[in-house]
Amino acid sequence: MPEISEKVVLESVVLEKSHENEEMYLKAIYLLEELGLRPVHAIDVAKLLKISLPSCVEMLNKLDKKKFISYNGRNGIQFKGKGKKLAEKIIRNFRLTELLFRDILKLDFEDDSVCRFEHVVTDKIAIALRKVLNNPKKCPHGKNIPVY
Numbered sequence: 001m002p003e004i005s006e007k008v009v010l011e012s013v014v015l016e017k018s019h020e021n022e023e024m025y026l027k028a029i030y031l032l033e034e035l036g037l038r039p040v041h042a043i044d045v046a047k048l049l050k051i052s053l054p055s056c057v058e059m060l061n062k063l064d065k066k067k068f069i070s071y072n073g074r075n076g077i078q079f080k081g082k083g084k085k086l087a088e089k090i091i092r093n094f095r096l097t098e099l100l101f102r103d104i105l106k107l108d109f110e111d112d113s114v115c116r117f118e119h120v121v122t123d124k125i126a127i128a129l130r131k132v133l134n135n136p137k138k139c140p141h142g143k144n145i146p147v148y
Contacts, residue, residue, distance in 0.1 A: 023090050023119060024049060025059050026068060029077055030087040034143070039076025088146035093121035095139035096129040102140050103133060109140055 028048045032040045046056035057073075064071040068083030079087060097118045102109040121129070130136070139145055 021059065022063060022066075022068070023086070025056075025063060026083060026087040027090045027094065029069065029079065030084075030091055033079075039078065041076045042071075042073065045077070089123075089126075090118065092146045093126055094118040095143065095145045096126055096133065096136070097121060098139050098141075099133050099136055100129055 025045060028045050029040050032044050032048060037044060042056050042060055043053060045060070046053045049056065060069065060071040060077060063069045063083065067080050068086065070078045070080055094114065097114050098109040101107045101111070101114055101117075107113075136145055
C-alpha cells in the first residue's frame with residue numbers, strides 16, 4: 001500500500017478548512033443582509049464571526065479575488081452571482097440540517113454539530129432531505145429556506 005505523506009494530509013486538511021472558512025464568511029454576509037443590513041461591512045462580519053477585523057478583511061479580499069463578492073472597504077460587500085448562489089446553498093443546507101436535527105433525529109438543532117454537518121451536505125443529500133422533511137419552506141426559526 002502506498003504511503004501518504006504527512007505533508008499531503010496536512011495540505012488536504014488546510015484546503016478543507018479553508019473551504020469551510022470561505023463558506024462561513026458567505027453565510028455571515030447572507031445572514032446580515034437577511035437582517036436588512038445593506039451594505040454589509042467587514043466590521044459587521046468580523047463581529048458576527050467573532051474574529052479580528054484584519055483577519056476578516058484578509059478573507060474578504062480572497063473572496064473578492066475569487067469573484068464571490070465585491071469588496072471595497074468603504075462601500076461594503078456585495079455578492080456577485082456565483083457568491084450569492086453559493087451562499088444560498090449554504091443557508092439551504094444549514095436550515096435543512098436544523099430541521100433534520102429537530103424533526104427526525106430529535107436532537108438540539110442549535111447545537112454546533114448542525115454547523116459542522118451543513119458543510120458536508122451535497123445537492124443530492126439536500127434533495128433527499130427536502131423529500132424526507134416534506135419540502136419545508138421555513139427553518140425552525142421561521143426563516144425561508146432558499147431553493148437552490
